[in-house]
Amino acid sequence: MREKVAIAGIGYTAFTSVSPGSSYRELTYEAAVKAYEEAGIEPKDVDSFVCTSEDMLEGYSISDEYCNDQLGAVLKPVQTIPGDFLHSLAVGVMHILTEKFDIVVVQALSKASNMKTIPEMVNFAMDPVLNRPLDITAYAVAGLEMNRFLEEGKATREQCATVVVKNKANALANPSAGYGARITVDHVLESEPVAEPVRLLDIAPYADGAVVVVLCAEKIAASLTDKPVWINGIGWSSDSPTLESRDWTDAVAVRLAGDMAYRMAGIRCPAKEIDLAEINDEISFKELQHLEALRLFEPGQAGRATEDGVTSPQGKLPVNVSGGGLGVGHLFECSGAQKVLELVLQLRGEAGARQVLGARVGLAQAWRGIPTTSAAVAILSA
Amino acid sequence: MELEKFELGATPLKESAMKDGKVLTLHKKPNLKYAWDNGPAIDRYLAELKKGRIIARKCNKCRRIMIPPRMFCELCWRPTDEWVYVEDTGVVNTFSICYVNWDASRIKKGDKPHLPAVIEIDGASDGMGILHVLGEVEPDKVKIGMKVKAVWKKPEEREGAITDILYFKPMRG
Known part of the structure; x- marks a missing residue:
């Protein structure tokens, strides 16, 4: 029997558009x-x-030295x-599965x-020669x-806008979220064009914040916490970097990462077994594509389901109850950490006003963002 | 032969090869700008430098007086407790004599080499100090263990930066 990995503790800051009182040190x-x-x-x-840090984002070379x-x-x-927090989480899980480490800390900022x-x-992430x-603009890739x-x-197009309306409304019930708002589909459709069909309100605005997670082996979990959240499955994958020949319709890397996590978690029918999902929605349509x-x-059904309220907090499969990237803010390499945080709070029954009743199994998904095709997925349970 | 530019590694492309069009080249300058929030410890440290003073933080558990100051003690894992002024004098822990500039270009003939040094500051705990440069001293006269003192910019020229101290110079005696 394989060792199981638990989340025994989680700490986080508020997610805000600025954080002038703190350096990266005080946030973490x-x-x-x-x-x-x-x-x-x-x-x-x-x-x-295990820390998560990318030099270009921090403005330091070899920024890992500062963690x-x-x-x-x-x-x-x-x-x-140098990836998403979920990639770091996968490394932390692997440390524990070696049975050489009992307690592992994973961080992102x-x-x-x-x-x-x-x-x-x-833009600097695009091929320099081609x-x-x-x-x-790199946002053209999203367009x-x-x-x-x-x-x-x-x-x-309207269904994509509905994602923005839902997630920003969800964020109003999340005291840690920076971009909650009550808006309409028309607000999204009439917002400034950026890289059509992507408009300004389709794009998750940036935010600051830090999350730290304590992982532990099953054999010591009871000594650290009364409310362990288990990491049942974790997976990651990438598609091709080329903009010339990648799949422009489907998020293939997300599918592969998800399948890897489902296999590890023993999930055969995701739609029936997942109670809630925190999905990358850095651009509105990505939530639907990722789902x-x-x-x-089913293909082509996520948009209608969103319109019908299936993914609302009261729906059959609540998606981004936290507010997601659109409502909480885009946290770069910390994005996946905010998703894990939301699942931990929900699975422990500590999500307050936005608590999803009966939440037992949750899915967190991260995407490395424009212009990448790298993804990671974690399955958590109470 | 004196190298124009300090290089380690394989033979680089010659600039002439690019100028003459012998290789395909593309030019694009990255525009990467950052404005780092310092946090309360470094903000106060820099504000005090502007006033011509050096300030440290003390951890009341391990009793270390730390510069640059920090809001938490990384060894005791607790918030630090007090602000403590320390001296602008200290002892050279280590130094180097640099004949190349920050970008590895060679200093001009006749120019003095740069003298970066780690200075353990009087009043701070052992091993705690400032990375700065030495001045008013010949390179061959610098010794580890040498007592030095800060030479400050004029008050009206200070801007709340590590360069508000121009350099550290040897103390007499």
Whole structure:
């Protein structure tokens, strides 16, 4: 029987458009103190630390060197993943599955407000020889993909806008969310065009924040927490980086990452077995595309289901009850961490006004963002 | 032969090869800008430098007086407790004599080499100090263990930056 991995503690800051009172150090420290307090541990009890950090986002070369102090990871085993938090979580899970580590801490942070040229930075992710000389915005990649998605009849433009309306409304019930609002489909459709069909309100606005999670092996879980949340499955995958020949309609990497996580969790019929999902919605239509890729809806059905309220907090499959990226804010490499946080709160029954009744199994999905095709998925249960 | 630019590794493309069009080249300058929030510890540290003072934070558990200051003690894993002013004098822990500039370009003939040094500051705990540069001293006269003192910019020229200290110079005696 394989060792099981539990989340024994989680700590987080508020997710805000700016955080001028804190550096990245104090943000992570705040989240770490809360996480360790919950699990009743101190840094000396931790066997390894996994951080999430990408140099271009932090503005430091070899930014992983700056992760240690604020986690209490000085003079301890630390490694850093330049990916989403869910990729780091996968590494943390693997550490425990080796049975050489009993307690592993996983961290992620966003200091988006400190990056002053985000569009240029995203543009820098495009191929320097083939794509960058064309002088087109990286948001075009989202526009190209959404256009093909709509052309294939996967959803209507209005259904994509409904995702924004739902997630921003959900965020109003989340005290940690930075971008809650009550808006209409027309507000989205009439917002400023960015890279048509993508409009300004289709894009998740940036946010700052930090999340720290304490993982532990099943054999010690009871000594750290009365409310363990189990990581039943985790998976990750990538499609091709080329903009010339990738799949422009379906999120293939998300499908593969999801299938990997389902296999590990022993889930055969996702639509019946998942109670709620936190899905990457960095651009409105991505929520619908990702839901289909994860087999939570039949092809072409996620948009109508959203219109019909199936993915609302009271629906059959609540999606992004937290507010998602559109309502909480886009947290870059911390995005997946906010999704895991929401699932942990929901599965423990601690989500307050937005508690989903009877939530037992949750799915968190991350995408590395424009212009990538990298994804990761985690399945959690109470 | 003196190298124009300090290089480690394989033979690079020559600039002339690019100028003459012998290789295909593309030029695009990244525009990456950051405005880092310092947080309360470094904000106060820089504000005090502007006033010509060096401030540290004390952890009342391990009793370390730490500069640069920090809001938490990374060893005791608890918030630090007090602000403590320390001296603008100290001892050279280690130094290097640099004949290349920050971008590895060689310093001009006749120019003095850069003298970066770690200075353990008087009043702070052992091993706690400032990475800065030495001045008013010949490179061959610098010694580990040497007592040094900060030379500050004029008050009206200070801007709340580590460069409000121009350099550290040897103390007499």
